[in-house]
Every structure is written in C-alpha cells, then in structure tokens.
Amino acid sequence: xxxxxxxxxxxxxxxxxxxxxxxxxxxxxxxxxxxFGVRTASLYSHVRNAHDLKTGIALFALEELAxxxxxxxxxxxxxxxxxxxxxxxxxxxxRHPGRFTATQFPLDAEAAAAGAxxxxxxxxxxxxxxxxxAEPHQTHAVRLLGSVFTGYVTxxxxxxxxxxxxxxQESWTEILNGLDALLRTWxxx
Amino acid sequence: xxxxxxxxxxxxxxxxxxxxxxxxxxxxxxxxxxxFGVRTASLYSHVRNAHDLKTGIALFALEELAxxxxxxxxxxxxxxxxxxxxxxxxxxxxRHPGRFTATQFPLDAEAAAAGAxxxxxxxxxxxxxxxxxAEPHQTHAVRLLGSVFTGYVTxxxxxxxxxxxxxxQESWTEILNGLDALLRTWxxx
DNA sequence: GAGATTCGCCTAACCTGATTAGGCAGGACG
DNA sequence: CGTCCTGCCTAATCAGGTTAGGCGAATCTC
Numbered sequence: 001x002x003x004x005x006x007x008x009x010x011x012x013x014x015x016x017x018x019x020x021x022x023x024x025x026x027x028x029x030x031x032x033x034x035x036f037g038v039r040t041a042s043l044y045s046h047v048r049n050a051h052d053l054k055t056g057i058a059l060f061a062l063e064e065l066a067x068x069x070x071x072x073x074x075x076x077x078x079x080x081x082x083x084x085x086x087x088x089x090x091x092x093x094x095r096h097p098g099r100f101t102a103t104q105f106p107l108d109a110e111a112a113a114a115g116a117x118x119x120x121x122x123x124x125x126x127x128x129x130x131x132x133x134a135e136p137h138q139t140h141a142v143r144l145l146g147s148v149f150t151g152y153v154t155x156x157x158x159x160x161x162x163x164x165x166x167x168x169q170e171s172w173t174e175i176l177n178g179l180d181a182l183l184r185t186w187x188x189x
Numbered sequence: 190x191x192x193x194x195x196x197x198x199x200x201x202x203x204x205x206x207x208x209x210x211x212x213x214x215x216x217x218x219x220x221x222x223x224x225f226g227v228r229t230a231s232l233y234s235h236v237r238n239a240h241d242l243k244t245g246i247a248l249f250a251l252e253e254l255a256x257x258x259x260x261x262x263x264x265x266x267x268x269x270x271x272x273x274x275x276x277x278x279x280x281x282x283x284r285h286p287g288r289f290t291a292t293q294f295p296l297d298a299e300a301a302a303a304g305a306x307x308x309x310x311x312x313x314x315x316x317x318x319x320x321x322x323a324e325p326h327q328t329h330a331v332r333l334l335g336s337v338f339t340g341y342v343t344x345x346x347x348x349x350x351x352x353x354x355x356x357x358q359e360s361w362t363e364i365l366n367g368l369d370a371l372l373r374t375w376x377x378x
Numbered sequence: 379g380a381g382a383t384t385c386g387c388c389t390a391a392c393c394t395g396a397t398t399a400g401g402c403a404g405g406a407c408g
Numbered sequence: 409c410g411t412c413c414t415g416c417c418t419a420a421t422c423a424g425g426t427t428a429g430g431c432g433a434a435t436c437t438c
Contacts (some may be wrong), residue, residue: 003386003387003433003434004386004387005386006386006387028424028425029424029425029426030423030424030425031424038387038388039387039388039389040424040425040426041387041388041389041390041425041426041427041428042386042387042388044425044426044427045385045386045387046386049425049426050424050425050426104343104347106347112348136354136355136359137363139353139354139355139360140355140359140360140363140364140367143341143344143350143357143360143364144337144341144360144364144367146340146344146349147336147337147338147339147340147341147344147364148333148336148337148340149336149340150336150339150340150343150344151335151336151337151338151339151340151341151343152332152333152336152340154293154339154340154343155332155335155336155339158293158295160335161332164328165325165328166325166328166329168332170325170329171328171329171332171333174326174329174376175329175332175333175336177376178329178333178371178375179371181371181374182367182368182370182371185370186367187363187366192404192405192414192415192416193415193416194415195415195416217395217396218395218396218397219394219395219396220395227416227417228416228417228418229395229396229397230396230397230398230399230416230417230418230419231415231416231417233396233397233398234414234415234416235415238396238397239395239396239397
C-alpha cells in the first residue's frame, strides 16, 4: 500500500490550499482524500472529524495572517503602521480567499483561546500606540479597526464593491485616510 | 393525507424562524420538513433545491431588515439618523441571529439584483445626506458605514467582544460618535 | 536479522441529507 | 357525479461523514 505520509499538519496545509482553490465551504474530508489519492476513512486517524479539520485550517490561517501582519507592521508607526496593517489584511484576503474565509470560521472557546486571536489584538494595539489612546478608548479603537477591516474585506470579496464606480481601491485609500484622521482626534479622556 | 399548506412563502418564513432558533447553517430542507411533519421530498414542489431555499431566506431577511432600517431612519437626520441606522442594524442581528447570518449568504448575480441590495445602499445615502458629501466621497462613506456595521455586528455576534472589558455597548457608542465626527470632517472636494 | 509491535491506510458498513421519478387521493369544477 | 389538478407520498439513488476492524509495511528489540 502506498503510504502518502498523511499527518494532521499535511492535511491542514493541503486544506488551506484547497480552500483557496475551490472555497472553504467545499473543503471537505472527502475532497482532501481525493487529492491525496486516499480513502476518506484514512483521514480519521489524523483529524477527529470534518469540523475539527475546518477548525485546524482556521487556526492555521489565523497564524499565517498574524505572521504577515506582524512583518508588515514591524518598524512602522502612526499612519504608516495603520496602512501596512490594513493592507496586509486586505492582501491576504485577496491572495487567499479560502483561507480568509477560514479565519472567520466560528471557533469554540477552546480553539479560540489556543488560536492567534490574542496576537491579532496585540498587533492592533501596537498600531494604535502611535496615536496615544488611553484605555478604554484604545480598546474601542481596536474594535473599530477590526470591524472596518473585517467588514470591508468581507464585502469586497463578496463582490459588494465591484461593478460600481468609484474603484474599490479609491475607497480603501480614502477610508484609511479617514481612520487615520479619526484616530488622531479620538477622545483621549 | 393531511395537507399542511406548504408554499414557497411559508417555507421561507419558517426557514427564517428556524435559522434564528438553530442557526442558518442547520436550516436544511430536511429540518423544515421535520417541522412541518412532512417528507423532505414534498418541499421540492415549492423550492428548487437547498441552495434556492437559503437564497430565499436571505432575500426575505434583507427585505425585512431594509423595512426596519427604513422605519428607524424616517424623519431623522445627521447623527440622529446615523445612530438609528446603526442600531436598527445591530438590533436586528441580535434579535434574529439566524436571519442576520442569512443576509450574508453569497447571492448570485440574479438574486442580488432582485434583492434589497439597492434599498440598503439608498438608505445609507439618505443617512449621509445630512453630512453634505459630494461624489465620489459619498460612495466611499457608504462603503465605510457598510464595513463598520457589518464588521462590528459580525464580530460581536461571533463573541469577539464578549468576556472582555469594556462593555461592547460602550465601544458601540464611542464608535458611532467617532463616525459622526469623521463624517462631519470628511473631505468634500 | 527475526520476531514483535506499531501505525498507516484499507474494506465494509451505516447514517444523514439532497434530489428525482412516479403514484395516489381528495378537493375544485364542470 | 365524473374528471382533473395539485399536494403530498413512496421509492430509489447519490454524496458526504463517521466508526469498527483488518492487513501489511516500517520500526523496534534483542
């Protein structure tokens, strides 16, 4: 019997690629088994079930995104950091639509705790450091940034902004300018 | 044979309620058939297939949400309108989590064209009227509002803001204040 | 290096959900 | 009162998910 060398990691990485190719929705154990030339049942030594597989892909994508954002933000501050942060986020969604969808897969408490959620929040705070916001305002701003970026990228990749003028890129730039302006005048007390 | 009186409309409305109860994901033809005390196959005279059913629920929810937002915004302007718009959106998501999830179901071009998408964009523009934004800035602002509200409500209902101080309501209020301030100083030329 | 053990993948089987084809019965309508 | 239409049914098929148990190849032990 040909041993393909399945491991949890292999499956999750292949799952991430598959998600980008055919969509996170359609990334099923059966599909992965097909791609590995293996019977579906063979996956069950490596992942508990389909839900587990998807959770794994989601955590993988969250880590990967956190790495990219971390790199992008390193050594920058203020608007520069804000822009780098936002673009890293948006670029990831465009380059890896399936993985981006995966990052929004609802995680149960344990998975969320284990995941890169904390890293993302930390990076968001790092970007905001340049704006000198005190708590609780910083947290409010973190939530604003998360909402805008998540929302924009989701709507954009769902086709919400295509086929209509002006260009999405233009809106993106203007929104980032706006956010920068807003953060500079955000209430500090 | 007991005739239950299935129609496309009945199924979609029941689907909306079911989605709120057990989640949009699990709102399947089989589940609806169970609830009507009917065989699954019997639904297929009224909806084309499972995807069609979900699209129907999505369109229903989009209309319903548009009605609510329309009511909320009527007779208001400026920050008042902005707040009413935003709260109508958020309240809907909290009261009807399944339907809200449904509103994000990816629609194919025909369904999207038939749906309430245009109404939502119109209402957004109506809210912004008080801020006197010229094109293309108004469109950018429409996209910002859509992103913030979609993003915030999605993250909030995914539990992103719970279990951590400060309260989500506080962030929401401060974010709306911030958006209002931003829109008042948004570039007009 | 030969037997014991582990472990990766397989076969077989079953469940749930989606979907289609064709049937029957009961109310509407002449 | 007969006929038709329509609403729901039975039967059957298919795909995906999941479990139980088997077999053989790789690795370990002495």
